[in-house]
Amino acid sequence: MxxxxxxxxxxxxxxxxxxxxxxxxxxxxxxxxxxxxxxxxxxxxxxxxxxxxxxxxxxxxxxxxxxxxxxxxxxxxxxxxxxxxxxxxxxxxxxxxxxxxxxxxxxxxxxxxxxxxxxxxxxxxxxLPLAKLLGAHRDSVRCYNTSGGFLHAPIERVLENAAAALERGIGGIKIKVGQPDGRADLARVRAARERLGADVPLMVDANQQWDRPAAARMGRALEEFGLVWIEEPLDAHDHAGHAALATALDTPVATGEMLSSVAEHAELLRAGVDVLQPDAPRIGGITPFLRLAALAEHHRVQLAPHFAMEIHLHLAAAYGQEPWVEHFEWLEPLFEERLEIRDGRMLVPDRPGLGLTPxxxxxxxxxxxxxxx
Structure with missing residues (x-):
């Protein structure tokens, strides 16, 4: 040494x-x-x-x-x-x-x-930027915004936030669903699709709040909106339920953010999922994330890491299949640097490492x- x-x-x-x-x-x-x-x-x-x-x-x-x-x-x-x-x-x-x-x-x-x-x-x-050290497949990654779509905001505010995100160059919009009244969810998604138009990638996130029958009903009702995915429709550990729903629906099913080990994700991959959403800080860092990414690529599963875009941009850039990265501006006050977004994609910074300074x-x-x- x-x-x-x-x-x-x-x-x-x-x-x-x-x-x-x-x-x-x-x-x-x-x-x-x-x-x-x-x-x-x-x-x-x-x-x-x-x-x-x-x-x-x-x-x-x-x-x-x-x-x-x-x-x-x-x-x-x-x-x-x-x-x-x-x-x-x-x-x-x-x-x-x-x-x-x-x-x-x-x-x-x-x-x-x-x-x-x-x-x-x-x-x-x-x-080198971390993505380059790992072996990047691309210099930018598709990105979508989540932080503007939470349920505490009325739908008009959500739509204003979405318009601002698209104007900034973000490529897709995710809004929250999973309210006690499913009709309110459908009205919210319909308003978003009508305002955004058919060409803007749109995702929804139920944050684990449906049981299997409700997820099946809501999944069928959401098919008409051409969603990129339905996220966490079921309890995060209901691997069989997510797999069955993914088989039943045309709309892809995404999950994984709440799992906190590679082993849990491996079980989910064996059951079957359309979009895997691991979180590097939640599963132990970059070392286990790389092991999981290799396993996910073996299963030919789409990758969309959860939160912490400052880390996940680099990891997504090193994934073989075209991934998504989630845009949250919440962490920006913690760092001196800002990530650049252009034409629907988040650019890998050319600064060494993660490129971050507290x-x-x-x-x-x-x-x-x-x-x-």
């Missing part, structure tokens, strides 16, 4: 990003969750003896932020003195260090921040910070 590649310092930060207004999807309208007012982030900054640096992050919505940070603080000392090049080995080391809390959920979401930071460091050292506002929103040497 080159002594300069030894990890000399790990800095962890617990950051709470406030949202401009409380956000509601179907889980709120059905009484299962409260409106979301903030997103908790776990940032990891890793520095080698040679002065190379990498930045990674994980996140949690509504609950789990303090737990992720606490578990990361338990794991961080195990990285000191290690070779930053050995990313898969270090993932396994951290997983075994926290084996008593499992290999999914919060346990791997804490590891994700370290893993992403190590990949960022490796790409920076090579002087902003001053991120420091102001930091609740806790610890450094390990």
């Amino acid at each position: 080159n002594p300069l590649d030894r990890i000399a310092r790990v800095r962890l930060s617990s950051v709470y990003l406030p949202l401009d207004a409380p956000v509601s999807d179907a889980k709120v309208l059905t009484g299962r969750q409260r409106p979301m007012t903030e997103v908790a982030f776990l940032f990891a900054e890793i520095t080698t003896e040679g002065g190379l640096e990498g930045l990674g992050f994980s996140y949690s919505k509504r609950a789990g932020g303090p737990g992720q940070y606490a578990h990361a603080c338990e794991l961080a000392p195990d990285l000191i003195g290690e070779d930053a090049n050995d990313i898969p080995r270090l993932w396994e080391k951290l997983a075994w260090a926290g084996a008593s809390v499992g290999r999914g959920g919060l346990a791997v979401q804490a590891i994700a921040a370290f893993d992403i930071a190590l990949w960022d460091l490796k790409a920076r050292r090579a002087g 902003s001053e506002r991120a420091s102001a929103w930091t609740a806790e910070r610890r450094e390990f040497r």
